[in-house]
Amino acid sequence: MSTPTDRRYSDTHEWFLVDGTTVTIGITQHAADELTDITYVEMMPAGTDVAAGAPVGEVESVKTTADVVSSVGGSITEVNEGLADDPSLVNSDPYGDGWLVRLEVADASALEDLMDGATYDQKHGDS
DSSP, X not given: OOOOSSSEEOTTSEEEEEETTEEEXXXXXXXXXXXXXXXXXEEOOXXXXXXXXXXXXXXXXXXXEEEEXXXXXEEEEXXXXXXXXXXXXXXXXXXXXXXXXXXXXXXXXXXXXXXXXXXXXXXXXXO
């Protein structure tokens, strides 16, 4: 799966898609592949304020549990409730139906310092 070019990527394998003042967060295909079979997803509830660099939840797999960290501060407006019934969506469609959480942000400019898709691919070997 090709890494989408319409979002930014962190060194900790989260992606951030900006739409106005809303930022959708998910994990990359690389992270999903490394975790293998994702069995459980738990995000903080809507209404929770999150600081930049803080976890917004965690993803659990047969191998390990990993924090999902936001590179931007904001307030959680929506959690992907579909993952409660089918956490494997994070493995099968990490850039689409497997998104994790949405934040309302005052300033998304911090995301400009993150990697674009091509840089992420070079660094992490996705193709």
